[in-house]
Amino acid sequence: MSESTEISAFEHYRQVLARRDAQELATLAQIKRFNECFYGDAEFREGLLADPEKAGELTRERGLDLDPEDIAPFWQNGPMPRLEKEALEGYPLAQLWTDWISELLKFREMIRQGGDSGGLNPAFDAWRRRQMARLGSELGNHADTITHSVFAFELSHGCSMGCWFCGVGAEPLAGVWAYTPENRQLWREILQRSQQLLNGSLQTGFCYWATEPADNPDYLSFIADFHQISGEMPQTTTAAPLKDLAWTRELMDMHRRHPSVPPRFSVLSTPILRRLHETFSPAELFGVELVLQTKGTLVQRAASGRNMEAEPKEEGPLPGTIACVSGFLVNLTQGHIRLISPCQASENWPLGYRVYAEGAFSDAEEFGDFIQQAVAEHMPRQADGLPLLAWRRDLAYEPLPDGFTLENRFKRHTVKGQPFLAEMGKLIAAGRYSAGEVIDRLCQGGADFFGVQASLQDLFDRGRLDDEPAPVEPAQRRAS
Numbered sequence: 001m002s003e004s005t006e007i008s009a010f011e012h013y014r015q016v017l018a019r020r021d022a023q024e025l026a027t028l029a030q031i032k033r034f035n036e037c038f039y040g041d042a043e044f045r046e047g048l049l050a051d052p053e054k055a056g057e058l059t060r061e062r063g064l065d066l067d068p069e070d071i072a073p074f075w076q077n078g079p080m081p082r083l084e085k086e087a088l089e090g091y092p093l094a095q096l097w098t099d100w101i102s103e104l105l106k107f108r109e110m111i112r113q114g115g116d117s118g119g120l121n122p123a124f125d126a127w128r129r130r131q132m133a134r135l136g137s138e139l140g141n142h143a144d145t146i147t148h149s150v151f152a153f154e155l156s157h158g159c160s161m162g163c164w165f166c167g168v169g170a171e172p173l174a175g176v177w178a179y180t181p182e183n184r185q186l187w188r189e190i191l192q193r194s195q196q197l198l199n200g201s202l203q204t205g206f207c208y209w210a211t212e213p214a215d216n217p218d219y220l221s222f223i224a225d226f227h228q229i230s231g232e233m234p235q236t237t238t239a240a241p242l243k244d245l246a247w248t249r250e251l252m253d254m255h256r257r258h259p260s261v262p263p264r265f266s267v268l269s270t271p272i273l274r275r276l277h278e279t280f281s282p283a284e285l286f287g288v289e290l291v292l293q294t295k296g297t298l299v300q301r302a303a304s305g306r307n308m309e310a311e312p313k314e315e316g317p318l319p320g321t322i323a324c325v326s327g328f329l330v331n332l333t334q335g336h337i338r339l340i341s342p343c344q345a346s347e348n349w350p351l352g353y354r355v356y357a358e359g360a361f362s363d364a365e366e367f368g369d370f371i372q373q374a375v376a377e378h379m380p381r382q383a384d385g386l387p388l389l390a391w392r393r394d395l396a397y398e399p400l401p402d403g404f405t406l407e408n409r410f411k412r413h414t415v416k417g418q419p420f421l422a423e424m425g426k427l428i429a430a431g432r433y434s435a436g437e438v439i440d441r442l443c444q445g446g447a448d449f450f451g452v453q454a455s456l457q458d459l460f461d462r463g464r465l466d467d468e469p470a471p472v473e474p475a476q477r478r479a480s
Contacts, residue, residue, distance in 0.1 A: 127378075191225065207236070238263070268294070357374045
């Protein structure tokens with residue numbers, strides 16, 4: 001891991017849990033459930049806001065042993081208030097929750113920053129950091145929620161759920177990858193090869209994508225192998241937590257015994273949310289993130305996949321993507337692998353991720369060969385690895401007397417400070433010159449070679465230059 005701290009993101013999460021005593025964890029679990037009701041259950045929220053004096057009664061009806069007055073700053077000023085530190089004074093429980101969320105946000109950022117190969121594969125690490133920088137410019141603050149995990153393994157082909165809002169356009173379920181002796185051996189060899197090539201980045205991986213984990217009867221066996229080889233339990237997101245309660249409880253127990261990344265339940269309706277709350281206590285669901293997809297939810301959906309053309313709801317969908325992998329999307333059922341990275345969903349990339357390369361494999365050797373070839377062909381370390389220099393398509397270029405600006409709906413980048421930058425901006429905007437040609441032209445005009453080269457490299461590393469691959473043909477636009 002490249003994170004400067006000596007512990008991994010996952011160890012940080014375990015320490016955050018260990019630092020809190022049983023009473024604090026129980027209180028946090030109560031607050032978490034209150035928030036799930038408030039954000040995901042419109043009837044509860046509207047009743048609370050319409051008659052705050054009945055807040056305690058409404059809360060008790062949902063089985064909560066929590067005085068809502070103790071966390072009043074979170075709800076009395078309406079949904080998602082912006083709270084200054086002073087607003088929490090006199091509310092120790094509200095401060096307890098705020099501190100907890102701050103630790104989880106730090107955990108997420110540690111995965112983002114420390115989720116590469118730790119120097120084992122410098123070209124891959126530089127490419128992943130460049131994708132992170134690009135997306136931060138492309139999507140603004142929304143990009144902060146994306147961890148840029150390195151591996152996503154699909155253990156099925158398609159998905160049985162058919163969610164109308166699916167951000168990665170999952171196809172109907174067409175088959176699963178069984179845990180046969182042959183497949184188990186291949187699976188473990190693939191995980192081992194992933195670790196050999198990209199080190200600890202395997203720990204950021206997970207075993208679903210445009211799939212429902214519960215569709216594969218052997219899913220829990222596969223993730224047990226993942227934990228044994230990588231050292232960490234992969235995150236699971238399931239939209240069917242009530243389908244087989246024995247399966248769900250076993251999944252939750254695996255995460256309790258090996259805490260690393262909390263599992264997630266995608267909650268598709270208010271009745272499902274209420275059934276989950278009836279089935280599991282606040283303490284049982286404390287280690288599970290509920291992704292609230294209910295009618296009237298305050299949680300916005302990203303405009304990608306099937307949700308791109310959906311009728312806007314309330315404030316409308318978020319810009320962008322639900323894709324979270326800068327690395328390799330692998331379908332074991334088909335023996336198919338892609339190098340991908342998140343992007344703003346568009347006509348070219350309606351599923352919210354770019355496809356840089358794709359191929360097939362039948363064994364771990366071919367799987368590893370694809371990774372090595374993808375790194376060699378699509379991850380140049382320097383700007384001169386691009387055939388021609390151009391600005392990213394989402395950035396509007398504007399010349400300045402002493403430099404230039406690059407702007408989209410989220411970010412405005414101003415580049416100044418060197419006498420050659422104005423001309424550099426124009427040459428890149430033309431989209432006709434290689435890095436060598438830009439350097440030659442500027443140096444012929446009297447610019448310092450090393451200064452020009454450093455400026456170009458900085459623009460490249462920050463993801464300002466266009467490295468977008470050719471779009472996938474419409475017939476090939478599929479989730480796996």
